[in-house]
Amino acid sequence: MGYLFKNISIITMDDERQPVIISDLLIEGSKISRIDTNIPKMAHKVIEGKNLLVMPGFINTHTHVSMSLLRGYGDDLELFEWLSSRIWPIEAKLTKNDVYVGAKLGIAEMLLSGTTTFLDMYQDMEMVGKASQEIGIRCHLSRGTIYTGIENKDNEALKQLEELIDKFHDYDEGRIKVLAGPHAIYTNNTEFLKAQLEIAKRRNIGVNIHVSETKKENEDAILSLGKTPIAYLDEIGLLDAPYVVAAHMIYLNKEDQKIVKNKKIGIAHNPKSNLKLGSGIANVQKYISDGIKVGIGTDGAASNNNLDMLSELQYASLLQKGLNLDATSLNAYETLKMATIEGAKVLNISDRVGMLKEGYDADLIMFDLNQPHYYPIENSHISKIVYSGKSSDIIMTMVKGKTLMVNRELKTIDLDKTYNEVSEIIERVHKEND
Amino acid sequence: MGYLFKNISIITMDDERQPVIISDLLIEGSKISRIDTNIPKMAHKVIEGKNLLVMPGFINTHTHVSMSLLRGYGDDLELFEWLSSRIWPIEAKLTKNDVYVGAKLGIAEMLLSGTTTFLDMYQDMEMVGKASQEIGIRCHLSRGTIYTGIENKDNEALKQLEELIDKFHDYDEGRIKVLAGPHAIYTNNTEFLKAQLEIAKRRNIGVNIHVSETKKENEDAILSLGKTPIAYLDEIGLLDAPYVVAAHMIYLNKEDQKIVKNKKIGIAHNPKSNLKLGSGIANVQKYISDGIKVGIGTDGAASNNNLDMLSELQYASLLQKGLNLDATSLNAYETLKMATIEGAKVLNISDRVGMLKEGYDADLIMFDLNQPHYYPIENSHISKIVYSGKSSDIIMTMVKGKTLMVNRELKTIDLDKTYNEVSEIIERVHKEND
Numbered sequence: 001m002g003y004l005f006k007n008i009s010i011i012t013m014d015d016e017r018q019p020v021i022i023s024d025l026l027i028e029g030s031k032i033s034r035i036d037t038n039i040p041k042m043a044h045k046v047i048e049g050k051n052l053l054v055m056p057g058f059i060n061t062h063t064h065v066s067m068s069l070l071r072g073y074g075d076d077l078e079l080f081e082w083l084s085s086r087i088w089p090i091e092a093k094l095t096k097n098d099v100y101v102g103a104k105l106g107i108a109e110m111l112l113s114g115t116t117t118f119l120d121m122y123q124d125m126e127m128v129g130k131a132s133q134e135i136g137i138r139c140h141l142s143r144g145t146i147y148t149g150i151e152n153k154d155n156e157a158l159k160q161l162e163e164l165i166d167k168f169h170d171y172d173e174g175r176i177k178v179l180a181g182p183h184a185i186y187t188n189n190t191e192f193l194k195a196q197l198e199i200a201k202r203r204n205i206g207v208n209i210h211v212s213e214t215k216k217e218n219e220d221a222i223l224s225l226g227k228t229p230i231a232y233l234d235e236i237g238l239l240d241a242p243y244v245v246a247a248h249m250i251y252l253n254k255e256d257q258k259i260v261k262n263k264k265i266g267i268a269h270n271p272k273s274n275l276k277l278g279s280g281i282a283n284v285q286k287y288i289s290d291g292i293k294v295g296i297g298t299d300g301a302a303s304n305n306n307l308d309m310l311s312e313l314q315y316a317s318l319l320q321k322g323l324n325l326d327a328t329s330l331n332a333y334e335t336l337k338m339a340t341i342e343g344a345k346v347l348n349i350s351d352r353v354g355m356l357k358e359g360y361d362a363d364l365i366m367f368d369l370n371q372p373h374y375y376p377i378e379n380s381h382i383s384k385i386v387y388s389g390k391s392s393d394i395i396m397t398m399v400k401g402k403t404l405m406v407n408r409e410l411k412t413i414d415l416d417k418t419y420n421e422v423s424e425i426i427e428r429v430h431k432e433n434d
Numbered sequence: 435m436g437y438l439f440k441n442i443s444i445i446t447m448d449d450e451r452q453p454v455i456i457s458d459l460l461i462e463g464s465k466i467s468r469i470d471t472n473i474p475k476m477a478h479k480v481i482e483g484k485n486l487l488v489m490p491g492f493i494n495t496h497t498h499v500s501m502s503l504l505r506g507y508g509d510d511l512e513l514f515e516w517l518s519s520r521i522w523p524i525e526a527k528l529t530k531n532d533v534y535v536g537a538k539l540g541i542a543e544m545l546l547s548g549t550t551t552f553l554d555m556y557q558d559m560e561m562v563g564k565a566s567q568e569i570g571i572r573c574h575l576s577r578g579t580i581y582t583g584i585e586n587k588d589n590e591a592l593k594q595l596e597e598l599i600d601k602f603h604d605y606d607e608g609r610i611k612v613l614a615g616p617h618a619i620y621t622n623n624t625e626f627l628k629a630q631l632e633i634a635k636r637r638n639i640g641v642n643i644h645v646s647e648t649k650k651e652n653e654d655a656i657l658s659l660g661k662t663p664i665a666y667l668d669e670i671g672l673l674d675a676p677y678v679v680a681a682h683m684i685y686l687n688k689e690d691q692k693i694v695k696n697k698k699i700g701i702a703h704n705p706k707s708n709l710k711l712g713s714g715i716a717n718v719q720k721y722i723s724d725g726i727k728v729g730i731g732t733d734g735a736a737s738n739n740n741l742d743m744l745s746e747l748q749y750a751s752l753l754q755k756g757l758n759l760d761a762t763s764l765n766a767y768e769t770l771k772m773a774t775i776e777g778a779k780v781l782n783i784s785d786r787v788g789m790l791k792e793g794y795d796a797d798l799i800m801f802d803l804n805q806p807h808y809y810p811i812e813n814s815h816i817s818k819i820v821y822s823g824k825s826s827d828i829i830m831t832m833v834k835g836k837t838l839m840v841n842r843e844l845k846t847i848d849l850d851k852t853y854n855e856v857s858e859i860i861e862r863v864h865k866e867n868d
Binding site for chain 2: 068069071072073075076077078079082105106108109112215272274275276277278279280281301304305306307308311315318319321322324325326327328329331332370371372373375376377378379380383384387388390391392393415418419422423425426427430
């Protein structure tokens with residue numbers, strides 16, 4: 001059994017093809033086995049219809065999926081007040097099972113909005129791993145660390161990272177990966193960063209870290225370390241990890257940008273979270289023009305407030321045009337690349353996902369373009385998805401050849417059960433607050 | 435017959451009430467007759483259910499609805515190239531019936547995304563009026579004018595404005611209104627502006643005009659007129675029209691802002707179009723703090739590229755936070771006001787729509803919050819709509835007590851027929867191009 005998409009519009013994101021082709025696409029097992037016209041119908045599930053469009057699933061290069069539990073809990077607040085008065089007090093009360101339920105809620109939202117891969121950073125990451133194992137989404141787990149100075153606690157965090165690698169890294173033919181996840185330079189000291197780097201090198205995994213999210217972070221680094229966050233990370237060797245995913249990266253000077261380029265650092269751009277927390281706007285057009293890999297991330301639902309990659313990529317494109325006062329900045333196709341193949345490059349998996357190509361894993365989504373906002377249907381499909389598209393028009397989300405969402409219904413998550421579990425958690429946490 | 439919403443979450447936008455109440459809401463005829471708990475069920479259609487939320491319909495204070503025909507036709511281009519190489523050549527080929535079909539397409543999209551009122555500016559506005567009459571949406575028609583210097587043509591435009599007033603102004607108890615619509619100062623001369631002002635004063639109607647959309651517009655005005663666009667409009671008396679709706683208003687200096695405040699000008703803020711065309715970001719938080727009325731508009735679908743007010747208001751809020759590096763800028767409630775009651779003030783109809791209140795017209799929308807992106811459902815509904823909401827969750831759009839969209843189905847537009855008509859127009863226009 002497999003799936004045969006017949007005579008369908010396809011955005012392959014494969015630069016060796018035209019941006020949009022009309023073709024058949026055959027999936028056998030977990031792989032795309034053929035993209036061609038006139039593939040004969042055999043023992044496959046055939047999918048055909050007018051105005052359907054298939055493209056690679058979205059790759060969310062930065063989120064904290066379990067923070068979906070904190071959605072709408074502290075809006076319109078300054079970053080520090082938000083963290084200290086709203087987020088941290090609640091997070092201190094979250095059990096392992098809460099993190100698992102939060103992951104299910106966030107993954108449900110992502111599958112319904114076309115995300116097939118996400119890179120996560122949080123505490124109790126084995127619960128996010130468990131949810132991803134069960135649900136079938138592609139997931140990169142990074143164990144978020146904050147240096148406490150309490151030796152037992154800090155050693156335990158490192159041990160948990162090693163256990164996470166043992167248990168999850170390369171699970172299901174690489175559907176799940178593990179990264180080290182030092183939260184940021186201002187929450188880790190040099191020694192603790194180096195300990196995580198040592199693990200990353202020895203186990204051949206990536207490092208995921210927040211960098212230059214705010215002006216203050218840069219100013220503080222220059223005051224206390226005498227250099228910018230990126231220059232500091234370079235100096236201590238962290239950028240020599242097997243690969244590095246740096247989230248936010250709003251405030252890079254020319255020297256920083258050179259380092260990022262030379263060390264082949266991947267950037268996770270989070271436009272909506274950066275706006276919402278009043279952090280600023282990263283000039284990613286400049287980075288991309290310089291040949292730097294830039295993917296898109298939603299950040300967590302507590303600072304966005306949703307996990308919708310299609311909305312996120314739209315912000316990415318429009319913001320660059322507005323910021324640079326240049327309508328040609330970050331055009332539709334470049335933007336779509338960020339959310340797919342460039343994201344795959346950032347996560348070091350562009351040899352298997354991020355485009356639709358024979359031999360690649362079948363991670364894809366399908367849009368139903370029969371909506372007023374896609375008309376006139378004759379004009380560019382790329383433009384339609386990027387500038388007019390809505391994630392609610394996605395009617396299929398497939399990972400490794402398995403349909404996880406079809407016709408807006410999740411196949412591997414019991415949504416009503418999850419809603420009830422979320423409500424129970426919120427009730428409990430509020431009680432504990434009283 | 436009427437509608438009784440039972441035990442439902444309501445955002446009234448009425449400052450005399452709590453932001454969110456749980457109540458019943460009764461509609462009789464075209465009006466909201468009662469908002470109270472325990473209204474008895476009588477011969478009404480009763481609407482009840484878990485996690486439903488009712489609020490005023492969105493008020494789109496600036497669009498060119500028939501430009502939906504040009505959606506996706508010229509993206510990622512500089513404003514002038516976009517206009518001259520893409521938009522104007524197509525517009526020159528549009529017939530009156532094409533404008534009618536484009537209006538139907540755009541109104542379909544607006545009703546599906548919760549807009550109940552729009553202010554339009556275009557050519558052949560009687561066709562937009564006809565579509566609105568038939569469909570039942572609330573519509574303000576402004577006859578867009580560009581001074582040609584050809585006396586017959588320019589007089590004809592003024593005559594059409596008068597005819598538009600005769601035919602449509604105050605139609606259906608004021609559901610349709612007419613405004614003069616001089617396109618901009620750089621497409622109209624003083625004499626022509628004054629001729630339209632004279633009509634506005636004599637007929638007691640508003641004036642709708644694009645102002646300070648780009649830096650270049652301001653620079654050109656200062657070069658050729660010796661003053662900013664707003665100062666010029668003030669000088670020639672245009673701001674003394676019965677009321678003025680000024681779209682865009684990105685580049686206002688302190689003096690301009692004083693004029694706008696003193697003359698009680700309403701601003702239509704179009705954040706997505708302003709980004710997409712590389713025009714810039716209006717600092718509307720500054721205007722609002724100064725007591726200026728600011729509504730939200732989508733602009734046309736050729737520069738947005740959709741007519742989704744919920745998406746638009748989200749951009750409005752997040753952009754102010756990012757622009758001002760301040761997470762407290764334009765909070766959720768303020769933003770929702772812009773899209774409803776403040777929009778109604780801009781359009782001079784806040785005595786009848788823009789909030790849910792006894793005696794007001796029943797222009798409202800209903801959300802189904804049973805979606806992962808609204809959970810935890812216990813947290814603020816205002817925040818959920820503004821920061822997490824998607825227009826696809828709107829399951830009812832009502833204008834003057836009539837349901838124009840229910841469960842994502844349009845009641846007064848034949849969508850398939852409209853799609854076919856759009857495709858025929860596009861085919862014809864492309865043939866004429868060959």
